[in-house]
Amino acid sequence: MAEFISTHFIPVKVHIKERKPVFERFGAQWTPTVLVVDADGKEHHRLEGFLPVEDYLAQLELGLGKLQFHAHHFDEAKRRFQAVCNDHPKAGGAPEACYWAGVAAYKGTNDAKHLGAAGELLKARYPDSEWARKASVWLH
């Protein structure tokens, strides 16, 4: 985990007793809260509450995907989302990642088959998740 964080992020730890104004600046209401922000300080992903390591790593990768997605780098976003969907299939964030992998693939190609494929995958793998329900409109 340390290597992943050090490779992909500039890591900052803010302690409530030392820097409470920073909590207020970023709207952190609870600990732990973890944000993925860009160089302008714009938030792209937020985690609230403790997570086991695999879930935590999956969420960080999901955050990297959202960062790329929001920058319209859809191929890189898809790669990040698919990494969560395929490499961390039991993580809590996996259904969301599979959903966004389909959206990023669609946005990058304008080919709706990617939405259908994501919908089928979510229906098969995570039938009870809200992400499968969101993707159900893509199924024919």
Place this chain on the structure above:
Amino acid sequence: MPQIAWQKDVDAALGEARASGRPVLIDFSAAPA
């Protein structure tokens, strides 16, 4: 085991993010150091 070089100054980290192209991970904590 590798350690994470956590910084404390958010604005300095944002400046480093701008220079490096990496995003910032901000961990808000109440845990004892």
